[in-house]
Amino acid sequence: MDDWKLTFHLPLHRYLSVFAYNAIHQFNIDPSSxxxxxxQNTLLNLMFCPLRTICxxxxxxxxxxxxxxxxxxxxAKTYAKSAFSSSMHDADLFLLQLISCYVEPNLFIETFLKRFHVYSWLFHSKTASNLxxxxxxxxxxxxLIALCAIVVFQPNLAVCETKHIRSxxxxxxxxxxxLYSEVEENVPDPSPLSTNRKGIEVILQQ
Known part of the structure; x- marks a missing residue:
């Protein structure tokens, strides 16, 4: 896998992430199922796309x-923009959080730092950096910011949650x-069908 190829538009692993989030938080399903x-190899392969995109x-x-x-x-700005983050950045981050729970810690950190191109610099590896x-x-x-996010950030990928939209x-x-358009733009929408738009109108009218 090429570390120097980049796209923000590979959605398949994000479907897995949203499925996993709702399975865990809405239906209390054990991720091991x-x-x-x-x-470990399959987990690392699953980790590649979200980690590469965040990196x-x-x-x-x-x-x-x-x-x-x-x-x-x-x-890149669109990828992290609040209106789209639930279906892009946050989905990638949650999948990383989930996988990090099962990958051997040293292996996870090594893979993580290598993807961020700082492993050789930190540990004086013979592999030269291109940066x-x-x-x-x-x-x-x-x-370090991304690691902190993996540890403490709580994404919301629920299909529809009025309480979260109100918050x-x-x-x-x-x-x-x-303006209404500004409110709409700043409310994350985890639904690809934009069903939360109607929820915004209802909440604002209350």
Whole structure:
């Protein structure tokens, strides 16, 4: 698998992530019933796409993809934008969180740091890095941020949850007055059919 190929638009593993989230949180199903928890190689393969995408997002922020023009920056910002995060960034992050529970810890950290291109720098590996010093520092900072997110972030990938939508609306309006379009834009929508849009209207009318 090529560490230097990047796309934000591979959805298959995100379907697995949303399925896993709802199976666990809505139906109390044990992940071991649908994940190969005893097969480290398969878990690492499942981890590749979400980890590569999150790492790629931070690569863009670290100006590693600068020569690819503004379009990749726009895609990265869209990937993490609150209105789409539930079906993109948060889905990737939850799958990483889930897999990290079953991958051997040292193996997980080693794989994680290698994907962020800082393993050789931290552990003085013979493998030379393609990044300059400023990019290495930026990617190390990004790796630590991503690790913190894996440990503490609580994504919401439920298909529809009025309580969560209400909380997001209250948080958005607490910052400042917003137009309806701005509220709609800032409320994450985990549903690919955008069924939560109607929920926003109902809540705002109350």
């Amino acid at each position: 649908f994940l190969p928890v005893n097969d 790629g997002y931070y690569e863009v922020l670290s100006s590693i993809w600068l020569r690819n023009g503004e379009q990749v920056t726009v895609q 300059d010093s400023s990019q290495q520092i930026s990617m190390l900072e990004s790796a 997001e609306i209250v948080t958005t309006l607490a910052v400042s007055d917003r």
